[in-house]
Amino acid sequence: MRNFLPFKRLWLALSICAGLGAGVPAQAETRRSVTDWVSIADTQLSLGKPAKAVAIFGEIAAHHPDYAPAREGLRRSLDAFGSVRRSEAFLRYALAEDPERTQALLAAWQALDRDHPLRLSASASMLPSNNIDHVASERFLVTDFGTFLINDGGQESSGVGLGFDLALDWVIHPRPGHRVRFRAAYAGAWFDQPDLRYGEPSLALRYEHLGGSAPWALEAELSERRYGGGASKDARSDAFTRSLSFSKAWRTGPGERVLLQIDGAYRSYTTTPYLNGPRYGVELEHRTRLGKRGRLSYGLSLERALPRTGYHRYSGAQLHVGFDRPFLKGVRGGITLGLGERRYDADFPVVGERRRDRTVSLGLSAELGQVKFLGQAPKISCTARSTRSNIALYTTSSIDCALSLKLEF
Structure with missing residues (x-):
């Protein structure tokens, strides 16, 4: 990481590189100039500065895409980051911090994707919770027809x-900056209670x-979640989902981003068809630096x-704020706070009023950089969440945690 944090200095060595594609009178002189820069990049790589080497090799490859020493130099420089994920993280960071060097960085990214078109990743996590079944916190439901005991309530x-x-x-990267990714995935969870287990x-x-200054992405996905055990409850029904999402990012200043995410999905439930229908979401977020780190x-x-x-239809809004920074050597910690509300369209049966849910959440997380497993750092996160509803069935509270590790091959 320290190789690319002082990123502005990284580009000082490239001041003359912009002239590589401007045209030189003699072809031999062009070859000699490019060869000199290849030598400079090799020197940077030998000094343990792969970020600078990527910048120089990328500039050469952008103007001379068929130049074999540049392609080979990019391969060696990107391999020096240790993994495809780290190389990709560096390129994404560099593009955001210095868009004037976009051409060189996109050439490097294309080289990375062409060298590693197939990628396998896996993650595993432990999921402790003090309310594993997320049952209602209230014991009784008061209706127009009397008071009833909530099953497992409290x-x-x-x-x-x-x-x-x-x-x-x-991954297919036919032209610099135009990237297509096909993904096949399988996710799931195992719990002691069979009806909580699922595969997707x-x-x-x-x-x-x-x-x-404003990269964007469009993604379409098909997924099917199936639960184990006996008859599923409403919130755990098997479902087939078709979704489409659009995301866009704007660079508003050094270290600042504005992110937009628009989602649309249609869910078809197997055992609870009355829940079938579309869901839509829009999220706008601003990220900025606070202090040095x-x-x-x-x-x-x-x-x-x-x-x-109708009584399952709702509109919702949520505000969230988060902060993270290094707290101890090798540990980066974060805290998030969320406040949200959902209001439903129609009266809830037998209660005679529309449902309203208010949710407060507090999350803590830590990435343990000093603890490595197969070269990756585990992450710990815990979220305390409390939902208060005027329909007692939906008043819940829980503390859910995860100890997770992601590996890429």
Whole structure:
């Protein structure tokens, strides 16, 4: 990481590189000039400065795409980051911090994708919770026809689940800055209670327009979630989902971003068809630096659900704010706070009023950089969430945690 943090200095060595594609009178002189820069890049790489080497080799490859020493130099420089994920993170960071060098960085990114078109990733997590079943916190439901005992209401039980995710990506990068990714994935979770276990295969197609001050992406996905055990409850029904999402980022200043995410999905439930229907969401977030090493984010998200049954339709809004920074050597910690509300369209049966849910959440996370497993750092996160509803069935509280590790091959 320290190789590319002082990023502005990285580009000082490239001041003359912009002239590589401007044209030189003699072809031999052009070859000699490019050869000199290849030698400079090799020197930077030998000094343990792969970021500078990527910048120089990328500039050469942008103007001379068929020049073999530049392609080979990019391969060696990107391999020096240790993994495809780290190389990609560097390129994404560099594009955002210095868009004037977009051409060189996109050439490097294209080389990375062509060298590693197939990528396998896996993640595993432990999922402890003090309310593993997310049962209602209230014991009784008051209706127009009397007071009824809520099944399992107020009987929260602790437990631990195991989550996993496998994904195979095929990346195509035909032109610098135009990237297509096909993904086949399988996610799931195992709990002691059979009706909480699930498996979810999915297929996704994603197009990314990289570079510039406002990169964007469009993704389509098909997924099907199936639960184990006996008859599923409403919130755990098997469902087939078709979704489409659009995301865009604007660079508003050094270290500052504005992010837009628009989602649309249609869910078809197997055992609860009255929940079938579309869901829509919009999220706007601003990220900025706070101090020398801190990062602050805050945003607003809006949602709208239109299932078949009127009293399940709702509109929602949520505000969130987050902050993270290094707290100890090798540990980066973060805190998030969320406030949200959902209002439903029609009166809830037998209660005679429309449902309203208010949710407060507090999350803590830590990435343990000093603890490595197969070269990757595990992450710990915990979220305390409390939902208060005027319909007692939906008043819940829980503390859900995850100890997760993601590996890429």
